[in-house]
Amino acid sequence: MVSADRPSKLEHRHPSRDSEPRKIRAVRIAGASGGFSDRQRAISSLAKLDIDVIVGDWLSECTMTLHGAQKIDNEKLRSEGKLTEEPIGLFDPTFIDNLSPALPDIARKGIKVAVNAGACDTQLLARNVEDEVKRQGLDLKVAYVEGDEVTDVVKRLIKQGEKFTSLMTGEDLKDWGYTPIYAQCYLGGAGIAEALNNGADIVVCGRVADAAPAVGAGMWWHGWNREKDFDQIAGSLICGHLVECAAYVCGGYFSGFKRLMDGCTNLGFPIAELFADGSCAFNKEPDTGGEVSVGTVASQLLYEIQGPLYYGSDVTANIEGIVMKEEGKDRVRVTGVKGLPPPTTTKVGMTAFxxxxxxxxxxxxxxxxxxxxxxxxxxxxxxxxxxxxxxxxxxxxxxxxxxxxxxxxxxxxxxxxxxxxxxxxxxxxxxxxxxxxxxxxxxxxxxxxxxxxxxxxxxxxxxxxxxxxYYVSLLPQSDVQHRVVLPWLDSKTIDVHPPSEMQEYPRDQPSYETASPVDVTQYGPTTRGPMGWVVGGRSGDKASDANVGFYVRHDDEWDWLRSLLTIDKIKSLLDEEYKGGKIERFEIPGIRAVHFLLRDHLDRGFNSTSTYDTLGKNVCEYLRSKWIDIPNKFLHRGRF
Known part of the structure; x- marks a missing residue:
């Protein structure tokens, strides 16, 4: 378990900030990758800056499925005596190419690295990182986190009668029509914190949640008590969510992209300052394109969320009260996140042929x-x-x-x-x-x-x-064997147990229409045109669920937006795309946003969908293109 009492050997000061004890100042976390398709220069570029921790995400539901299927194929080939070389296809083969050029700066400056890149053979990737460290003659300790692979656990529970209800459709696994061959669950950040507490410089993880590296960094740096500091850890969870997709928060996929055209060839990667109270501030690497604004940060917040509660294995974050404020050019402060106990379960993804x-x-x-x-x-x-x-x-x-x-x-x-x-x-x-x-x-x-x-x-x-x-359900955290392995200490293994205080949450999150809607005709004459002229947004996927959030830039536009965008209005705007599924709605007043969860909207998700929109990213842009009556006073302020 992660303790609030940190070993004295870890009470160091940052090499470039000798006057600032670590517990007093914010930890500076740089986001180096949002997926295996991200720019490969990032780790090397960020390691040259004044950074404490570099985090990155190389996994997704797509890669989990493909790597998991390849692992099963490898095991079959090995049993037949046909696999004579190192296993292939179990993690991103370019990861070492990403990391290698940055290692000298990482070693010289004492930067920590935590990544969910191990996919389906975290131990092998960690060993490859160790080999590269040794080849360069550096002194860096490489730990790895395991326990995310739960195929045997899932198969055992199926035999014992576990229903494994789908998070998307509400049906039970037996009605799915396919047999799972591989399963991975989502781990939290506590294992990463434990590895850093024990002296690791680089922590290689398998399927930890995308936000988990930032959570682990915050726990380690600030010494939060995992059993009671829920607000602080929840803040780090949302900080991790904002930084997890790298340049998304700096203008990637941004509704206002046209004004960023001059610098679009090289968008900056984000740097988050995570404070001791769990609040955070965002900026980006200097001399790069893009921007950090309330619009770009709000867009990333709205990406791939499911409702007012954002679940992690370490904590549950309530984001309804989140507030974003621009503190200067390319700097946004994020506050207002509230923490609740973590759920008794964690998400599990099952792959089938x-x-x-x-x-x-x-x-x-x-x-x-x-x-x-x-x-x-x-x-x-x-x-x-x-x-x-x-x-x-x-x-x-x-x-x-x-x-x-x-x-x-x-x-x-x-x-x-x-x-x-x-x-x-x-x-x-x-x-x-x-x-x-x-x-x-x-x-x-x-x-x-x-x-x-x-x-x-x-x-x-x-x-x-x-x-x-691909099938998504929930697995009790008590059935997960979350472990940290420290190879330089004779492969010492540390078990990371679930928190002692957890809470059961219903499958469906709170959903509601707006309170006290206004009469939208009060805004005067209108012009008919695409909603996206004045409304920004972002959408994403979680298996076959699609989420989409919309936001506006001014307070009177917020009253108009929350009154206009009802569940029935979204059904109407979806037009032929609406297939009759459940739609859930909630609001985030602090960023003037309305969010919708479209249940089972994406025809099974990335790996098996029959549609062009494999990742749900086009749902928002489709809806922003739909014509509505827009008050002229809003249009006079300028379009996105």
Whole structure:
């Protein structure tokens, strides 16, 4: 357990701030990565600055699924004697390339590093980091955190009758239709704090929560008592959420992106100051593009949240009272987060083999697009014959439109996407997802096609490929074996037990419409146009749930927004995208925001979805494009 009484050997002073005892000042945490696709310069660049801790996130539900499936494949190959080299595909292969150039500065300046990069073989990645440290002749201690892999635990509990209710659909695992092959749960930051308390310089984690590295850094630096300092730890949880996606909080995915165009080639990475009371302040690395403003920070807060309560394994944060204030150029102070006991459970993600999928693209152009798409669909379904009965998904989607009097042929051309999924690659009547097969169903009709039928010149997507299903539920924290391993101390292992005070929370968070709505006609004459002219926002995914939050820049706009955006209004704006699922709503007055959770909206999530929006990031931009009546007085202030 993390103790508030820190060993004296750790009561050091930062090399560049000898006049400031560590417990008095804020810990400076730099966010170096929001995912495996982030810029690889970040750790090296940040290590050159006045930083105490560098954190980074290399995992996601997508990577958890893919790495987990690869681990099962590796184990099968090993059992068959076919795996003779080091395992592949178990973590981001470029991680060492990210870290290596920064190691001399990390060692020289005493910077700590905590990352959730180990994926499905944290021990192996930690060993690789140790090897690189030794190769450079440096003295850095590398610890790792394990216990996130819970496949055996999940299988045992299934046999004992555990229902594992889906967080998205509310159905039980038995109704899912797939068999889990791999499971990982989300660990908190206490293990990271324990590793740092015992002298680690670099802490490599598997599936800790994205915000956990910042939580661990705060616990270690400020000596918070895990059993009672809930407000402070909750503040660090939200600080971690804000820093976890790196440049998102500095202008990435920002609704006001047009004003940041000049510096968009090199957005800055964030630096958070986490204070002893749990509040935090954000700025960014100097001489970089982007900005840190209430708008950029609020946008990141609204990303991938589920309601007024933000759950972590160490604490629950209530964000309804959060307040953001600009204290200067590229500096925002965040206060008002309240802490509650952590939940008795933690989130667990299960991976299962889904089957095979393929897609084919036909390009059509000009007028009568819907009729042309209908013609093509009828012909392809006829060619498929009885094989259609074995498809779990057979979807035609017309994407794009031809504007009036198009300025060139490309803008008048649309993509008709034909997408299929099936559990079996071989279908009836010798049909298959091999080529030729599904590919042939689509090709057969080329010369019988509608006017403008055009074949794409890359047919590789029409070959069936394996896809995986992903299922999210809850696992009791008491069933998790959270451990810290210290290799330099003869691989000493420290168990990190759950907090003694935890609380059960319902699956559904509080949802409500606004109190005392105003009459929106009071704002005077209006102009009809896209909501995004005056409303910013951000959306994201959690498996098949999508969340979307909207905010405005002025107080009178806030009264208008909270009165306008009811649950029924969102259903109306979703239009054909609304499939009848439950929608939950709450408000964050301190940032003038209204948030919605769209239950089971994303067709199963990244790894198996049949839609273009694999990560829920486009939900917000779709809704911001919808036309509403906007008060002219708001438009006169300028558009996003």
């Amino acid at each position: 889904g089957g095979y999928q393929a897609e084919f693209h036909v390009y059509i152009c000009g007028i009568d697009l819907e009729a042309k798409a209908e013609w093509i669909e009828k012909q392809i379904r006829y060619s498929a014959g009885d094989a259609v009965k074995e498809l779990s998904c057979f979807k035609f989607s017309l994407n794009g439109y031809c504007p009036d009097n198009p300025r060139n042929q490309d803008v008048a051309t649309c993509d008709l996407r034909i997408f299929v999924q099936t559990k079996n690659k071989k279908l009836v009547d010798k049909s298959t997802l091999d080529v030729p097969g599904f590919n042939r169903w689509c090709m057969d009709n080329g010369l019988q096609g509608c006017p403008g039928w055009t074949l794409g010149n890359d047919q590789r997507q029409s070959e069936g490929k394996v896809y995986y299903e």
